[in-house]
Amino acid sequence: MATNRTFTMLKPDAVEKGHIGAILQMINAAGFRIVAMKLTQMTTSDAETFYAIHKERRFFPELVTYMTRGPIVAAILEKENAVEDFRTLIGATNPADAAEGTIRKLYAASIGENAVHGSDSDDNAAIEGAFHFSGREMF
Ligand code: CMP
DSSP states (O other), X not given: OOOOEEEEEEOHHXXXXXXXXXXXXXXXXXXXXXXXXEEEOOOHHHHHHHTGGGTTXXXXXXXXHHHHSXXXXXXXXXXXXXXXXXXXXXXXXXXXXXXXXXXXXXXXXXXXXXXXXXXXXXXXXXXXXXXXXXXXXXX
């Protein structure tokens, strides 16, 4: 059953370029409620664990370096059909393939530095949210 929650990170490139406000505005305008949110920085161990599914990929070392190089905004978002609707809002992994008006089309530079993360399933949304937030940080 759908939980109606998803997990997102505004990645280091988006934070460095000053896009936090604009991206949060798009998230609010699309009808998502913020359940949890923080500015934080992943350690190498955090990133290796969070992205463990990609550890055999060629881009894994680059991904870990990128995701640990500066702060991120981590958040849990709530809305009917949250996982799918949020992935529509952010657009394709590669901004070159992302639809017009999506967050990645507007703010992502490349497939590696793609500005924002969105969970790919309800199960992963719960796992990823619990990775970053304790129960008392969710509202
Ligand atoms: P995301 O889909 O949020 O989670 C996995 C991340 O790995 C992805 O965003 C990109 O940041 C990165 N990634 C995926 N494919 C590539 C690739 N071909 N080259 C470099 N980085 C990638």
